[in-house]
Amino acid sequence: MSAAAARVLIMKKALLIVAAAVAGLFAPGVAHAETPPGCASAYQLGPTAYVKMGGQTAASVKQFAGCGKNWSYVFVWADWAAKHDLFHVTTAVETTSDGKDHGKVFGRLDQREVWSSPTNTTGRCTRALGVVSLGEDGWSAYTNRDC
Template sequence: MKKALPIIAAAVAGLLAPGVAHAETPPGCASAQQIGSTAYVKMGGQTAASVKQFAGCGTNWGYVFVWADWAAKYDLFHVTAAVTTDDGTNHGKVIGRVDQREVWSKATATIASCTRALGVVSLGEDGWSAYSSRRC
């Protein structure tokens, strides 16, 4: 059991440390890549989540990842991920379960449109949002 403790400690440290990379693969499309720049949902000056858009397999996805240090301070939050087109329509909108830190939108048939990923973090009636950069 003593050998397992350093491994567990390293795994926990990786989950809690901000900026630590983690796997980002949209459901059903291992070849998808991030397009555009990452946006950040801010709440009171603190970063709550990262928002990214991915493209691959003929579709787009929105992706939201709540940072561990923010999630440790708040509970009962909801995360929403979607892909937004220039006409303001949200495609593939998914609202995660309570306290779910990683949420993918559904795959959207918006690859031929100008799009941005939308991420929303909500606490009760309040919500904060961010859009990734626009890609055409």
């Protein structure tokens, strides 16, 4: 690759980072509407949790219920993703009575939006788990327990 081509790639990445940062200033924490796969009537349980890395928000973690199932959901923020390559996201619904993870899904490399599998955990105390990993290091967050 020529020096000129390398400079163009660096400039493109810098512009993406700036655009993501500006978008975050005008709508911090705002994400698109989420709907679990196969259940349009699902609703969010409790408040959103946030995966933080070095003081920066990397991802939002939410729990949803509907259609007799629960789901966990993780959304990696664009400004964080623009600065980090080769990350993985894991999500699951944890039953707090026994600490077991249900519906655990490991996202593809650099996948920004990950849903757990639907879980048969309604009527139990649950919380959503979201993990963002870079290599061997990982940061996590749980939503509040919902009973």
